[in-house]
Amino acid sequence: MLKYTAQEITDQCGPAYFGRMGASISHDIKNCLAIMNENAGLMSDYLMMAQKGAPLDIERFSGIVKRIEKQIGRADGIVKSLNNFSHSMDKPEQQIDLDEAVGLALGLGARIIANKSIQVNHTQAACKLYVNGSLFFLLFLIWSILENVMENLASGAVLNISSKEDGNKQVCLSFQCEQPFASNFDRQANSQTLDLFQAKIVLDDQYTKADIVFGR
């Protein structure tokens, strides 16, 4: 069986994934800026009116400040995710907190998920679960499976993602939905990345659940 090196997979898939996530993130940042821009404009309008003698509504003004602060926090979170994503290729191998990686992958693609009108719930494991490998490839693997799953889900569907340690003490990440999503699940698409983690995908008979089972 032909095995691909990490570098070959990066060359093949890396730019497309970076590009897709970059576009999603920049759109979200633009939305934050647009809200801040309108609220700053609104403050300016009120100040202008106050200068002309209209009483300044302090409560109203304070509400606008809070909205701007909220967007600063939102933008800060998005930029932090972008920074973590940008550094995800720094180390070819590291110990990765699986739930943190899932959170990051979901945050990066939040706009794409929202546009598909699919609700994704992430339930973290009771204790920390770790996998070894490249963070970039783990993010890419999680996103590839997520996109594959979402492709077959109707608008309004709820997708549950959870991590656990199975009976064989293997770390497992489950994607589960009430409706079938995996009838044409493309196992080959992620096989190269799965190999890097010595992982495999296990599907249930109803095609409503896909587990990534990580090797030891």
Added chain:
Amino acid sequence: MSEKVLIIDDEQEFTEALAERMTNRGMDVSTSSSAIEGLKSVEEKSFDVVVLDLQMPEMDGIETLKILKKKNPELQVILLTGHATVEKGIEAMKLGAMDLLEKPADLTTLTEKIKKAQAKKIILVEKKSEERIKEIMETRGW
């Protein structure tokens, strides 16, 4: 005559602030937080201009634009987007959008475009009325 504007965007805090600023400038503004809700508003109330976000859940701006122009060809649509690609801009113009602005937009620029859009709509409605009168005159033979 005040411009009747509908803003359709899923970012509610954006639509609220923009609507308030536009209202302060004398416009008659309504907001919708989804394309479906916006299409319903257009059926219930008459608008001169729709300011429409390009990327929204359920139905995107391009799809919404198609439906709006099909139902009401005189209605003027200005698209607002986080990332305006040349490709999307051309597609929107081909579908009848009046303009495409990138977020964050300058309110003075947006206001100018809304005023132009309202004037364009008035001309189109007047032209349509004239054609209708002409058609009635010809068919009735008065």
